[in-house]
Amino acid sequence: MRTPKPLYAHERMIYQPELLTCPHCGDLLVTCNYLAWDKTVQRLDRVLSVASRPGRCPHATCVGSRLRLLSAAGQGIAPAGSTYGYDVIVRIGWWRQESRATYREIHAELASQVRISESHVGYLYQQVYLPLLACHERQHRDRLAQIATQQGGLVVALDGLAPQGGEPQIWCIRALSSGVTLRSGWLCQQDQPTFEAFLEPLKHLEWPILAVLSDKQTGLVPAVATVVPHSRHQFCQAHYLRNLAAPLAEADAAFKRELRQTVREQVGDMLRQEPRTAPGHTGVLTVTGLLPSPLETPTAPASQSPSPRDTLTAPEPKAAEVITHLFRHTRSLLTLKGRPPFRLAGMETYERLQNVAQYSLDLLAKRYDPRLAQLYQGLQSALAPFAQTYQTFQQGAAWLRDIAYILEAIQKQGLAKQ
Ligand SMILES: [Zn+2]
Numbered sequence: 001m002r003t004p005k006p007l008y009a010h011e012r013m014i015y016q017p018e019l020l021t022c023p024h025c026g027d028l029l030v031t032c033n034y035l036a037w038d039k040t041v042q043r044l045d046r047v048l049s050v051a052s053r054p055g056r057c058p059h060a061t062c063v064g065s066r067l068r069l070l071s072a073a074g075q076g077i078a079p080a081g082s083t084y085g086y087d088v089i090v091r092i093g094w095w096r097q098e099s100r101a102t103y104r105e106i107h108a109e110l111a112s113q114v115r116i117s118e119s120h121v122g123y124l125y126q127q128v129y130l131p132l133l134a135c136h137e138r139q140h141r142d143r144l145a146q147i148a149t150q151q152g153g154l155v156v157a158l159d160g161l162a163p164q165g166g167e168p169q170i171w172c173i174r175a176l177s178s179g180v181t182l183r184s185g186w187l188c189q190q191d192q193p194t195f196e197a198f199l200e201p202l203k204h205l206e207w208p209i210l211a212v213l214s215d216k217q218t219g220l221v222p223a224v225a226t227v228v229p230h231s232r233h234q235f236c237q238a239h240y241l242r243n244l245a246a247p248l249a250e251a252d253a254a255f256k257r258e259l260r261q262t263v264r265e266q267v268g269d270m271l272r273q274e275p276r277t278a279p280g281h282t283g284v285l286t287v288t289g290l291l292p293s294p295l296e297t298p299t300a301p302a303s304q305s306p307s308p309r310d311t312l313t314a315p316e317p318k319a320a321e322v323i324t325h326l327f328r329h330t331r332s333l334l335t336l337k338g339r340p341p342f343r344l345a346g347m348e349t350y351e352r353l354q355n356v357a358q359y360s361l362d363l364l365a366k367r368y369d370p371r372l373a374q375l376y377q378g379l380q381s382a383l384a385p386f387a388q389t390y391q392t393f394q395q396g397a398a399w400l401r402d403i404a405y406i407l408e409a410i411q412k413q414g415l416a417k418q
Contacts, residue, residue: 007115009040009049015074020404022057022064023210023232024152028404029055029069031343036070041078042114043085050077063152070176072157072213079128080179086161088114090170092121093129094163132172132184140180147177148207156182156202158214158224160190171198176213195223202228244403248396249344255393256346259386260334263353267378270371271331322363323372330356330375344397350390353379 014035021028031053038051052074057064078085088110095101095109103125107118116124148154155176160169172184183201187194195217202209209231212224224231264271333352338345360376363369 007040007042007047010046012049013051013074015050015052015071017053017055017069017071018073018213019055019069019155019211022059022062023067023155024064025057025059025062027057027059027062028401030058031055032068036068037080039078039083041083041085042088042116043077044087044091044113048077048085050074067151067155068177069155070179072159072174072176075157075174075176075179076159079132082124082128084114084116084124084128087163088116089124089129089132090161090163092125093133093170096125096129132181140178143178144175144180144182145207147175151177151210153208153210154205155211155213156209158199158212158220160187160217173199173202190217190219192219192223192226195220196226199223199227245400248393248400249338251396252338252344252346252393254346255386255389256336256338256349259346259349259353259382262385263334263379263382266382267330267375270374270378271327319367319369323369326356326360326363326372327375330379344393347390347393347397350383350386353383357383 016031017029019029032055034053035051036054039049041048041050052070054068054070056067056069059065076086079089082089091110092106095106096103101109103118103122107116107121110116110121144154157174157176158171160171162169167190168186168188169190170184171187173182174180175182182205183198185198187198209228211232212228214220214224330353333349333356336345336349336352338348357376357379360372360379364372364376
């Protein structure tokens with residue numbers, strides 16, 4: 001028995017949704033903190049390690065909060081569940097269909113580019129390529145209906161692939177949340193009438209099409225506007241914004257490093273000394289950046305007449321617990337991760353440490369505790385030198401958001417004019 005050699009990816013890509021705003025309420029999407037899928041894909045030219053991080057609307061009351069928007073570009077790499085790229089599958093289909101090549105011949109052609117067995121060539125043709133052409137829509141109608149009802153409509157992605165370069169091209173319309181192919185076909189040319197004919201059936205779907213994602217092919221843009229005039233047609237705007245945001249993201253990364261270092265210099269020793277878990281509350285973090293609700297001013301038993309000295313040296317267990325949580329929370333803030341363009345870790349760390357400082361001050365006003373005072377002072381002196389930079393970054397981030405809104409408005413106007 002030979003052990004197959006492991007596949008090494010040439011490149012790691014984590015895709016994020018191209019849609020930047022919620023198709024229902026228009027507010028900026030937030031990215032989820034998990035990956036919808038993560039796999040190694042063999043393409044004709046290289047091996048990729050690819051993953052997709054979904055986005056959703058931040059407002060719990062909006063129907064968009066139930067949408068898990070994926071990247072159309074990420075989904076266009078390989079079919080759901082397949083570790084071979086669409087380019088490999090379409091190449092197999094093309095050779096089989098057009099040149100009547102046998103699986104053995106196709107395998108011989110492909111073997112220099114991808115690792116695959118002859119039987120798997122047959123499998124990909126029968127089980128992936130043919131169903132792709134046959135369109136899953138009918139088999140998956142119930143699932144689609146469920147998703148569309150739950151999410152208030154469908155977001156679809158369009159893309160084309162040319163096995164030989166140029167024409168013809170195979171085109172697919174996919175439902176973005178499920179990856180189900182609604183329609184696919186070989187198009188001998190890419191002009192407006194051809195695209196209109198190809199997209200026509202979208203008119204008859206019983207669910208609204210919320211948005212259409214595609215590259216900006218000539219012919220495709222007016223065809224989408226004619227067939228589904230009420231949907232949003234979005235291009236790779238997210239990439240554009242991410243490029244625009246790159247200098248800010250870089251500066252923020254440096255800011256984050258410096259800030260963390262300074263905070264560690266000021267309060268690192270204290271944070272390290274603190275026990276990792278609070279008694280009786282293992283792993284539950286009750287103190288977040290906002291004020292937690294069950295905060296009572298600790299009171300001394302009535303039988304004693306406490307002096308300030310007593311309160312200082314013998315804090316009640318409850319107060320000690322709150323402080324322990326606060327220290328633990330502070331420690332966790334020093335490991336925050338960002339997701340540019342809209343979530344910048346440095347800025348967020350600064351803001352949330354400010355909250356901790358403010359919260360410590362509020363607590364101190366109610367009851368003095370030397371560790372708390374030390375934490376407050378340490379954070380204050382660590383944060384103070386960064387205040388100016390933080391202001392500048394905040395301005396940059398605000399501009400970026402404005403740009404995102406302006407781009408959004410331009411697209412809506414452009415669509416309305418056509
Ligand atoms: Zn929304």
